[in-house]
Amino acid sequence: MRKLLPLLFFLTSFISYSQDLLTLKDGTDIESKILEVLLHDVKYKKFNNLNGPTFTIPKSSILIIRYENGTKDIFDIPISQTVLAEPLPKPPTSSELYQMGATDAYSNYRAGNSGRGATFFTSLISPIIGLIPAIACSSNSPRDGNLNFPNSELKKNPSYYSGYKHKATRIKKGQIWKNWGIALGINVTAITLLVKGQY
Known part of the structure; x- marks a missing residue:
């Protein structure tokens, strides 16, 4: 009889591991053959009917799967211990928001007239007098109503707003001084032609 005990133990362990065992969260055990473990579901056949239908059960209903080879998968892991497949995107830093602005x-910013016209026409009469509107207009930042923000939510962020307004101010200044330079060029050309015409 003692010689038969190791053999019985071996046969018992072989039989117990010859199928997969699904344990559900409600405590139900299902002797099965696991076919596929998918992202949200598990496909299996009942062990006592391997030629029968394929069943699908959501992973959320499963507590553990014990496979015939002795390995197991546990599905009731708290979310804090799971590793996300893709990390959540980090929010942009202040410098990134400034650059985005x-x-x-x-x-998106269109300076409109913003003193360009007054600078140009005054500078046509006299580039020196044209400096007055050029300096006055370029020393002011554009008004918020003229900024043409593409995103009203981002506008509320101080870093984004600062980057947007700083760049818009530079664009406005650049256009004003460009008009002053064009008027100066026209004046110099006109004076040069007049001087040449006299000789």
């Missing part, structure tokens, strides 16, 4: 201003 500057980029958006370059694409």
